[in-house]
Amino acid sequence: MSDNAAVKILICQGTGGISAGAKQVEAEFTRLIAEKGIVAQVGKRCDIVKTGCRGLCANDVLVDVITPELGRVTYDFVVPADVEAILDQHIVNNEIIEKKKAKEYYNTFVDQQMRVVMTGCGQIDPELLSAYIEEDGFKAIEKCVKEMKPAEVIDEVKKSGLRGRGGGGFPTGMKWSFCAASPGNHKYLICNADEGDPGAFMDRSILEGDPYCIIEGMMIAAYAIGCDAGYVYVRAEYPLAIDRLQKALDTCYEKGYLGKNIQGWGFDFDMRIKKGAGAFVCGEETALMASIEGERGMPRPRPPFPAVKGLWGFPTNINNVETFANVRHIINKGSDWYASLGTDTTKGTKIFAVTGKVKHTGLVEVPAGMSVRDVIYKVCGGIANNRKFKAVQAGGPSGGCIPAEVLDTPVDYDSLIKAGAMMGSGGLVVMDETTCMVDVARFFLSFTKMESCGKCVPCRIGLKAMLDILERITEGRGEMADIDTLLEMGATIKKASLCGLGQTAPNPILSTVKYFRNEYEAHIIDKRCPSNSCKELLLWQVVPEKCVKCGACLRACPSNAIKWEKGQVAELVKENCTKCKSCYDACRFMAIE
Amino acid sequence: MSNAPAEEIPAEEIDLAEANHIIDKYLTLPGNLMPVLQGIQDSYGYVPKPTIDLVAERLNVYPSQIYGVLTFYAQFHLKPRGRYIIRVCVGTACHVQGAERIVETFFGRLGIGHAETTPDLRYTFEKVACLGACGMAPLAMVNDDTYGKMTVQKVDEIVETYNQRPMK
Numbered sequence: 159m160s161d162n163a164a165v166k167i168l169i170c171q172g173t174g175g176i177s178a179g180a181k182q183v184e185a186e187f188t189r190l191i192a193e194k195g196i197v198a199q200v201g202k203r204c205d206i207v208k209t210g211c212r213g214l215c216a217n218d219v220l221v222d223v224i225t226p227e228l229g230r231v232t233y234d235f236v237v238p239a240d241v242e243a244i245l246d247q248h249i250v251n252n253e254i255i256e257k258k259k260a261k262e263y264y265n266t267f268v269d270q271q272m273r274v275v276m277t278g279c280g281q282i283d284p285e286l287l288s289a290y291i292e293e294d295g296f297k298a299i300e301k302c303v304k305e306m307k308p309a310e311v312i313d314e315v316k317k318s319g320l321r322g323r324g325g326g327g328f329p330t331g332m333k334w335s336f337c338a339a340s341p342g343n344h345k346y347l348i349c350n351a352d353e354g355d356p357g358a359f360m361d362r363s364i365l366e367g368d369p370y371c372i373i374e375g376m377m378i379a380a381y382a383i384g385c386d387a388g389y390v391y392v393r394a395e396y397p398l399a400i401d402r403l404q405k406a407l408d409t410c411y412e413k414g415y416l417g418k419n420i421q422g423w424g425f426d427f428d429m430r431i432k433k434g435a436g437a438f439v440c441g442e443e444t445a446l447m448a449s450i451e452g453e454r455g456m457p458r459p460r461p462p463f464p465a466v467k468g469l470w471g472f473p474t475n476i477n478n479v480e481t482f483a484n485v486r487h488i489i490n491k492g493s494d495w496y497a498s499l500g501t502d503t504t505k506g507t508k509i510f511a512v513t514g515k516v517k518h519t520g521l522v523e524v525p526a527g528m529s530v531r532d533v534i535y536k537v538c539g540g541i542a543n544n545r546k547f548k549a550v551q552a553g554g555p556s557g558g559c560i561p562a563e564v565l566d567t568p569v570d571y572d573s574l575i576k577a578g579a580m581m582g583s584g585g586l587v588v589m590d591e592t593t594c595m596v597d598v599a600r601f602f603l604s605f606t607k608m609e610s611c612g613k614c615v616p617c618r619i620g621l622k623a624m625l626d627i628l629e630r631i632t633e634g635r636g637e638m639a640d641i642d643t644l645l646e647m648g649a650t651i652k653k654a655s656l657c658g659l660g661q662t663a664p665n666p667i668l669s670t671v672k673y674f675r676n677e678y679e680a681h682i683i684d685k686r687c688p689s690n691s692c693k694e695l696l697l698w699q700v701v702p703e704k705c706v707k708c709g710a711c712l713r714a715c716p717s718n719a720i721k722w723e724k725g726q727v728a729e730l731v732k733e734n735c736t737k738c739k740s741c742y743d744a745c746r747f748m749a750i751e
Numbered sequence: 752m753s754n755a756p757a758e759e760i761p762a763e764e765i766d767l768a769e770a771n772h773i774i775d776k777y778l779t780l781p782g783n784l785m786p787v788l789q790g791i792q793d794s795y796g797y798v799p800k801p802t803i804d805l806v807a808e809r810l811n812v813y814p815s816q817i818y819g820v821l822t823f824y825a826q827f828h829l830k831p832r833g834r835y836i837i838r839v840c841v842g843t844a845c846h847v848q849g850a851e852r853i854v855e856t857f858f859g860r861l862g863i864g865h866a867e868t869t870p871d872l873r874y875t876f877e878k879v880a881c882l883g884a885c886g887m888a889p890l891a892m893v894n895d896d897t898y899g900k901m902t903v904q905k906v907d908e909i910v911e912t913y914n915q916r917p918m919k
């Protein structure tokens with residue numbers, strides 16, 4: 159990004175933005191700027207910047223226009239057809255197009271957050287080293303190498319209170335000191351970017367939006383621990399992240415920020431990307447190392463811990479993407495500053511991917527300790543379609559549900575565990591009254607069962623058996639004894655499994671039974687699903703008392719199975735119905751049962 | 752990772768030059784089995800049996816070990832795949848927004864199930880866990896094109912569109 163351009167146009171180009179058509183919007187801007195000779199008209203240079211994820215993915219494509227006269231204005235839902243108007247009115251005539259401008263909620267969404275890790279995301283061009291250096295890039299590593307001893311760097315990270323952002327919450331500085339204390343001259347550093355949790359995408363957004371900050375974080379860790387080689391293990395499903403990180407690595411090698419004797423500081427570090435191949439269990443550190451070695455990604459028992467005996471038998475330190483992204487800020491601004499954010503036990507900020515039935519889905523970065531309620535209602539605008547809140551699922555397949563009664567739980571490692579969920583990777587899936595909790599438990603279990611590597615019996619067989627029971631319940635063939643069996647099996651699997659996948663897989667079931675036992679009982683005793691969600695238990699009929707005669711179901715039905723006229727109660731014609739449930743989702747009054 | 756039984760692999764004649772070229776590239780890299788197999792998968796669209804024998808010989812590993820890796824990871828395929836790969840996301844956010852309905856509609860339209868390919872090699876259908884664009888849920892992808900906020904009606908439109916597309 160060059161500073162002499164008076165007009166800047168920032169276009170969000172994370173995966174979310176691109177799937178909403180950011181590339182076309184960018185092409186249209188480029189074409190029209192050239193065609194209209196905007197440069198000549200305003201006598202200044204326009205500068206189009208691609209940026210990474212801005213966080214509010216539901217409203218992509220987001221475009222920021224920055225002009226000296228009007229400052230920064232954000233437009234949302236931009237399509238190529240809008241581009242001409244933005245150029246003519248906003249840039250040439252200095253008039254904001256009010257109806258395309260992002261509404262008040264966008265400011266709320268941004269103001270309620272505290273951006274530390276994601277400062278660069280959505281602000282700088284992720285593919286330009288110069289843009290990163292302008293943002294104090296590589297200052298932190300320079301400070302480490304020139305002014306601090308490795309042990310001092312570790313102390314600084316320890317004092318900051320940073321804990322592993324992969325979800326486990328182990329103190330990062332402590333982990334580093336273990337590996338640093340291991341004997342040997344050859345040590346490995348691994349960045350775990352195998353973000354497999356369905357519903358979490360913060361790691362991907364950091365890699366796409368600010369890849370250099372990961373590289374710098376890893377360099378600092380490498381200097382502190384004494385590692386000479388590093389791997390970034392990225393999920394194969396993230397082609398854009400792999401592409402941008404690879405470009406960043408190539409640039410760093412070219413400009414002497416990686417390799418031998420970096421910038422003449424007398425410090426060596428090599429890095430390469432290792433592409434995953436689609437296995438959720440590879441997010442577990444021992445399985446991840448097996449995968450890098452070219453084996454099946456199966457976990458092994460610990461000890462020996464990776465810090466003692468890891469990749470190819472050498473001492474290895476593994477941290478998550480978000481953990482590494484925090485490091486440069488701790489070094490630049492000091493551990494005291496970092497420790498002043500958050501709560502007693504959880505320092506700093508945490509990024510959450512808020513998805514599901516909430517008004518504004520996307521990534522939010524908040525200081526640890528904000529309540530779950532505030533994240534959902536204040537930052538993300540509450541529940542969509544005026545429905546009632548039921549629960550929020552935190553921590554993906556290894557986490558649990560937080561119902562309305564414990565919604566004031568602060569988001570820190572310990573409070574979430576107390577509430578029966580966990581921080582996990584930071585996915586928050588919001589559910590309303592139309593989401594069936596038994597079905598959610600079944601969904602997560604079917605995922606973990608499928609992704610179980612099969613090495614240990616409790617996980618391989620136990621999850622399958624639990625899933626069979628849950629499937630029976632959702633099909634209306636459950637028995638009361640099933641609930642106790644589930645609880646008992648869940649407890650055993652948690653205790654007896656080899657790795658984190660099996661040890662946490664029962665959590666969604668245990669927490670839904672704890673808070674929503676009534677839903678389980680309704681499925682088993684009354685053979686009905688209170689949320690009108692489990693297909694086998696639906697009656698496929700309209701409840702006349704609840705129908706407000708709006709016709710939304712008719713518009714949603716793809717197969718002519720709804721009879722409705724203005725002012726009439728709708729009717730469902732079973733012969734035509736393909737049981738696709740489109741009408742259930744369209745009805746805002748739960749009037750179809 | 753699927754628990755499907757091992758597939759029958761037809762004997763086939765293929766050009767091994769590309770596979771040799773990929774092996775040359777990674778020959779000296781530690782842990783090179785995966786990158787080699789990924790290269791072959793990308794280049795051929797699947798991992799043909801003759802390439803497995805070739806890799807076993809040149810990297811000095813047992814074919815059984817290679818099959819172990821190939822069947823463990825979801826990304827590798829032992830059979831040719833369709834020209835258009837339709838992926839429907841069934842991650843948490845998409846599931847909550849009704850992804851199952853989209854999946855079933857595709858099944859009905861294409862007459863194939865998860866991880867199957869139509870006999871004319873036009874389509875391969877897959878359910879995948881989280882493509883990471885949860886804001887656009889439910890989500891479907893055809894090759895590299897993304898279709899967000901999917902509905903049952905949109906399924907028909909997509910199939911219509913790609914039925915018109917060329918096979919080459």
